[in-house]
Amino acid sequence: MQTRKITKADFDQIVEVIDRWWGGPISTFAHPIFFYELGDNALVVEKDGRLIGFLLGFVVFKTPKTGYVHLVGIHPDFRRQGVARLLYENFTERCRGLGCIRMKAITTAGYEGSIRFHEAMGWSAEEVEDYAGPSRKRIVFTKDLTPTRIAQA
Numbered sequence: 001m002q003t004r005k006i007t008k009a010d011f012d013q014i015v016e017v018i019d020r021w022w023g024g025p026i027s028t029f030a031h032p033i034f035f036y037e038l039g040d041n042a043l044v045v046e047k048d049g050r051l052i053g054f055l056l057g058f059v060v061f062k063t064p065k066t067g068y069v070h071l072v073g074i075h076p077d078f079r080r081q082g083v084a085r086l087l088y089e090n091f092t093e094r095c096r097g098l099g100c101i102r103m104k105a106i107t108t109a110g111y112e113g114s115i116r117f118h119e120a121m122g123w124s125a126e127e128v129e130d131y132a133g134p135s136r137k138r139i140v141f142t143k144d145l146t147p148t149r150i151a152q153a
Contacts (some may be wrong), residue, residue, distance in 0.1 A: 001083065003090045006042040006054065011035040014044075014054050014073065021073045029071050030056065041067070041094050045083050051075070053083040057091050059098050067095025067145075069105035088121055096145055103143040106131070115139055 011032070018027050034042055038058035045053040052075040060066040069091065074083045092103060103123070107114040115125055123141040131138035 001047050010044045052078040055087040064102045065100045066102045067100040105141045106138045109137050
């Protein structure tokens with residue numbers, strides 16, 4: 001598997017397959033802004049020249065400087081094979097290189113697969129009431145990127 005920066009051809013393919021990959025209408029979440037304006041850090045994973053996963057993310061330049069994962073999609077035939085882990089690890093390293101000290105993502109409450117994945121990757125989860133508007137709670141994931149200091153004996 002190879003990870004690389006997204007291209008316009010990749011984005012065009014993503015909007016064609018995302019509803020099938022997710023099993024429902026979600027293509028509006030793959031807004032063109034994530035390629036044209038925020039695409040410097042968006043990534044795709046290929047295997048044998050075939051798109052098998054993507055991560056639409058960006059850096060929030062406020063305090064604390066944060067890498068934000070907006071949307072991830074994995075081809076159904078390649079789930080549970082480390083594709084999402086590879087995307088998250090590569091995106092996190094890109095964010096570190098840009099000076100981010102925190103990562104953030106959200107999901108809908110009850111989306112247990114996402115919650116288990118983020119927790120397995122070392123992210124903290126907090127349920128936040130009204131996060132997306134009245135009566136629209138979300139699970140907010142964060143991960144601290146500050147270096148840990150080794151205690152001196």
